[in-house]
Each structure stands twice: as C-alpha cells, then as structure tokens.
Amino acid sequence: MPLRRVAIFASLALNVAALALLRHRYVVSHPHHPGVVSLDQQHHVCAPQPGTSGAAASAPSTGKPGVTSDSVINLDHGDPTMFEAFWRETGDAAELVIPGWQTMNYFSDVSNVCWFMEPDFDQQVRRLHRTVGNAAVDGCHVLVGTGSTQLLMAALYALSPADAVQPTSVVSTAPFYSWYPAVTDFLRSGLFRWAGDANSFVGDAYIELVCSPNNPDGAIRDALLGSGGAGKAVHDLAYYWPQYTPITRRADHDIMLFTMSKSTGHAGTRIGWALVKDREVARRMTKFVELNTVSVSKDSQLRAARVLRAVSDGYGGGASRHRLFDFGRRKMAERWRMLREAAAASGIFSLPEETSGRCNFANETAANNHAFAWLRCDREDVEDCAGFLRGHKILTRSGNQFGAEPRYVRVSMLGRDDAYDIFIRRLASLK
C-alpha cells in the first residue's frame, strides 16, 4: 500500500534526513528506525548564547550548527530561522519575563470552552487576524494547541464519530504535506485512517485536509470534496500570511489552523491555534488536547501573546517601526528572485510559475512567495532529485513523501541567510 509507505517516509523524515545525508545515500528505514545522528556524526549545537539577563543565561541552544561553504545545507525542515534577524531588531518589544511563581496552575479560564487557554493569547490572536484580514474570527472559538500538529489530530478526533464501525477516511489532494499521513496513522487509531489523494477517493464519509497556500507547492486551494453530509473539511492556513501570499479574502471556514512557527517564526514555542465555528467540535478538540497533554504550556502561550502583540503593534499606527510582514515579504521576494536566477543559471531545474494577486492587507499587487520551493529536476538521468541534491550536500525532502514523483523535492525557504546563500550558489553550479 504505497500511501502507507508515504506515511512511513514522512514519519521518518525529520530526523532520518541528517543521517541519510551524512551517509551520502538515501536511507529507507522501517517506521521505528531510530534515525538519529550517530555518535561519530555528532554536531554539538548547544553553544551558549548571551542572554539579556542572568535569568536568560541558561544558554538556550542555537539549534542547527553554523555553516561554511562546504557544509551540508539542511533545507529539509521548515525551520523558520530567517525571522531571527527581525526579532533581534525589535529589542524588548517581544521579550517575556516570567517570575518563578507564575503559571503554576492547570487552569486559565474555566469559563472558556478551551479552559487552559490564556485570555491574553485569545485576545492577541483575534486582534492579529483583524489586523491582517486573513481570517474571520467573530463568533469563532479560538483554541490553543501544542503546535498546529496537535490541533490537526484534535480535529481528526473531533470530526470522527466515536461509534463508527470503520475509521473515518482522511484525505488530501496530492501533492499533500508529508506529515498528514504520518500523523493520521502512527497510532493506528480506530477513529480515523489515512486514505490518500482526495482525487481518487470514493465515499461519503471523510475528512478532507485542505492546505492553502499548499505545503509543498504553494498552490492556492479550495476543498475538492468540500463539507456537507458525512464529509468535513479542515483548513490548514499555516502559510496564509502576507509574507508568503497576497491576502485576497477573509477566510471563513468551519475549522482553520494556524501556527506561530510560520506566522512569526517561533517554531520552538510550539504554539498553534484553531478557529472553530461549532461549539461541540471546539469542545471535542479541547478534550483531545486534555487527554493528550492535559493542557498547553502557559509559558509558551504568554510568549506567543507577547509576540503577536508586538506584530499587531507594528501595524497599529503607533510608534513601532517594526513591521514583521514587511520584513518577511522583502526577504521572501529576494530569496525567490535568487532561486529563480539560480535555477535558470543551472538549466536543469524548474519551479512553479510565478503568480500574484491583489493583497487586501498590503493594498497592492503582491506575488506568491511560498515558504517552500517545489523544485523539479529536469535532467533525464536524474529520477531521484533528493538523492541527486544530497550528493551535492543539499538536503531536501523528496516528492515521493508528498504523494508526488521523486523528480520533485521540497526546499525550505525559511532558513538563515548564510545557509541559503550557499544553497543558491551550489544550485546555480549544477549542470
């Protein structure tokens, strides 16, 4: 069953990739392959960083190691470190101080369906959506999750009838995010099961995952099967922000998922949110989070609220000079220009056509500059593009993990400048 294999690949990608790369060959592992970098391949990445006070001096990790011109460049994951430069500029506007005695309680607001959600996070989420105009929040329940992945599982749990004899089919149009089949199937739930490409689905009862702009290829999508009857749709709008795409309409779906990692770049904070219209669905999604992790980190919720407040303040007509989406649009436009030039210089790669639209937020025409490049290798003798690039120490995610041909790869566009510049130079040199 090829789609199960897709799920297996996807479930491995995050940490098998480094190992595979360093071995300079493609590692295909069974679902429980450890897939971590072995001792002789270690990169110690926990060099201390200066904190802004003694309290921050506990040396948070820097994540990936720094790179040099002959380093392995890891563009497999959507690590949004591109945004660090912006947040360094904002000084203490997004700095959080948490006294030792705070956030010790499980509860945040027992009057809310999402009883563990910090009220300020709820308010800042609504404020930002009103500022950007990318999603309708009036009358919606806001739910917080440990990243949007947890809320995706929560939605599957909430939309699957508990008394169904058969698991509910979960589908998405290919190419689909490689994580969808993995997250759906890893516990072999009797409530829901991955059923693959929505184009080939036959049946009435399903949950359709709609990612727009789409991961991996950036396509603007509507539901193929749509909601109604026993069919439900979940809209993953992680990338529906002005730095990536024109905001052409106020999205207004039953369940919409967003995440800090792609909106502001705070991936390590693990905060996502859902906008949910139906109260009973919101209650069941909350119940899932409760059974899965009891609640969601209050430290991270307070941090997220602080960060979202700083983003909205940048567009509040106030004194703030710091405008996240302006920074993001400039960076993404520049990176896409560099990528298209490099692909042209190389001559063996093709990219999705450039598209644009009227952005209601920027109030001008803006291009789609997706967070990932969906790169195709056109060279006749290269069938495994990821393997080909890996041979040149560029780590990407193979198209076959997205239900597509291995001639395609997904390339993260959100890394740090140094790594991105090396990637561009290498790509341009490939013939």
Next chain:
Amino acid sequence: MPLRRVAIFASLALNVAALALLRHRYVVSHPHHPGVVSLDQQHHVCAPQPGTSGAAASAPSTGKPGVTSDSVINLDHGDPTMFEAFWRETGDAAELVIPGWQTMNYFSDVSNVCWFMEPDFDQQVRRLHRTVGNAAVDGCHVLVGTGSTQLLMAALYALSPADAVQPTSVVSTAPFYSWYPAVTDFLRSGLFRWAGDANSFVGDAYIELVCSPNNPDGAIRDALLGSGGAGKAVHDLAYYWPQYTPITRRADHDIMLFTMSKSTGHAGTRIGWALVKDREVARRMTKFVELNTVSVSKDSQLRAARVLRAVSDGYGGGASRHRLFDFGRRKMAERWRMLREAAAASGIFSLPEETSGRCNFANETAANNHAFAWLRCDREDVEDCAGFLRGHKILTRSGNQFGAEPRYVRVSMLGRDDAYDIFIRRLASLK
C-alpha cells in the same frame, strides 16, 4: 465493560467536575460530553496579576477563582498551587527572561536521541536526581515531554510491537490513576488497549503501569507482574520526592517518569521527563513526541531548567536559603495533621494508616504525606462519597474512577491554603 466506563469517567473528570458540582448532582456523561461550565455558571478567573516588568505585564491568568467561606471548594484536580508561596519567596532565583529572537528553532541538540531537548534541561534534571538520590541517572537517556502524560503515551507507543496482530494489554493495580485507562483508550489505538487491574490480568504480553507512591492512595508499590519476556513495566514516579515520601532507595527501572507539576509545582509549564535505559526505546518514545507535537516547548524547557537549577542550588551548600523540599515537607505534614484531626472530629471518615520510613535525603525518619488523600466515608447510608461531599460543596474524585468503590474519594492536598482551610472546617463538621 466497567473499566471502559472508568476510562470514560476519568476522561471527563477534569472539566465535567465543575459543572457537576455547580448542579449539585452527579453528572454522568458520554465520552464526548462537552463538560464545560456554561455561561450562567461562569467564573471569570483571568484577573490581572502584577508582573515584574513590562514584559510580564500581559496578565497571566490566576487559574481557579479565589474562595470564600461558602464557596465551592474544588479538590478534584491536583493543581499544585500550594507551591506558589514558596516560589514567591525565591525572588528572581527562578525568574526567566526570554528575548523575542530566542528559541525559534525546532532543533536543540541533533546529537541527542531526544533532538529537541535543551541541553541545560537535561543537565538540571540529572543534577537534581543526584542531589535528591531518588533515581539513578547514570547511563540513562533523559527525554523531555509535554508533561508526563505525553511521555506515558510515548512509552505505550515505544513498548507496543508495531507488527502485533492484537493491541498490547495495558494494566495497573487497582486503585489506579484514573487517567491511565482514559489516555490508553481515547484514540482506540491498534497498538495498545486498556486491560484493567493487573491483579486479574492473564497473559504474557502486557505493559504494567506502576505508580509509586501511588495515585490515588499513596501506597509504595513495586511491579506486580514485572518486566521480562513480552511483559514490560513503566514506573510513574511523579510523587517520589521528599515532600511526599521518604526517599528510601535510588529507583533504577527501565522507564521512569517524572513531572514538574508535582516535583516543583509548575503544572502550567507542562514539562515532564523520562529516564530511559534502552536507546531504542528512547528513540521510539522520541519519535512519538515528534509525530504528536513535533517537539516540546523550548520556553517551558528553559523555564523548567531555571526552576530545577534553583531547587538544586537550595541544597548546594551555597548561599540560597530557599529549600523547596523542606517547605514541601512542612506543608504536607501540617496539612495531613489537620486532615487526620478533621476526620477524627467528624467521625464518619477514615484515611490510610500513617506510615513512615528512613529518608536518605533528609537523613532522618519521615512520614508518607501523599499529594492526595484517599478518603473513605464510613457512614452506612452513604455509598457515593463524592456525591455526599459535593452536596456540601466539596469537589473530589470518586473512587469508581480509580477502579475502586465509590465509598472512596481522592482529595487533592496541593491547593492554596485558603481553600484547604475551608475544606478542613467543612469536613470536621460533617456527621
């Protein structure tokens, strides 16, 4: 199947309780009962608190509402707010400052099996266990999770053969933590399934959950079935800390689970950790967390590291006057004395016998002062103790949620002083 009903009750307790109480009758709900407090029953609990700086001024919630002499007293959940008083005393010793640009990366240490764990958290966990002497850490892998609940699921995932035709049976000796059956079964996984009381289990392949001191009754437990062959044990040592029980030996099991919420009182931080001997098991547990929530909040990991550092510093022979376990032992001993006096004054309640042992940490004999009281109502005409107490506006968790008689209830001993004092007065007055 009564144990499935136990699971259902348990999965509801956390938020049905408030509703049930306010209605002054017992609410039995199906697994997807929303169970939230309805609008006419709201308690707004998000009153601002003074922050220590502008950056902390985003008004974190206070959790549960304050109480007065005729308030409903909620002792259903183990909210560890008793510890707030201690952490207020420590000033900035446990204060964390996070600049806006930090912890944006998914990765923390790609050389670690648990690639998303902050190195300082790992170090502080090992340091605290060496300080307390409650668990062996040498040669163990430390894994971080979104609370120990996520790590419990991770252990079930890691210990269940992926290719098994039948789900692996999960058992625990009754009375067992009401959350175990709920967490095991809520996704109807094909990998593992709740099989109830270990005493009545027949078979070779199982995962035994061993909680010691035991939730709810505080009993010191060893595995009943034990490890070996197709049988595995997971030791939940959430309460194996000097404030609750004498540290009589250095625990040294294959998988040991701990949590911030019961060790330091930081429940809202949602950080738990596992000490795991086998590398492959550690890898599979890490894979579970990855597929479930990608990683674990770095903000909370840094906060936890900061807090654990402050605890160890208190016993490091340094200048720190702040000794968490001394504070905790004093409070717990005082509360248990008050409770035993109240039960005696009432005459209709009985409690587990007082036991004590030699504590290697305190270097003296210490009593077991469990985080929960396992209270039995001896009055002939009261079969539902939880319902009886609810009628007197005391909210507890019924014994039937722990696989025991409804004559028993579990009472949290970790709430704030004001609520606890009112509870004691009310209990003493019941005849």
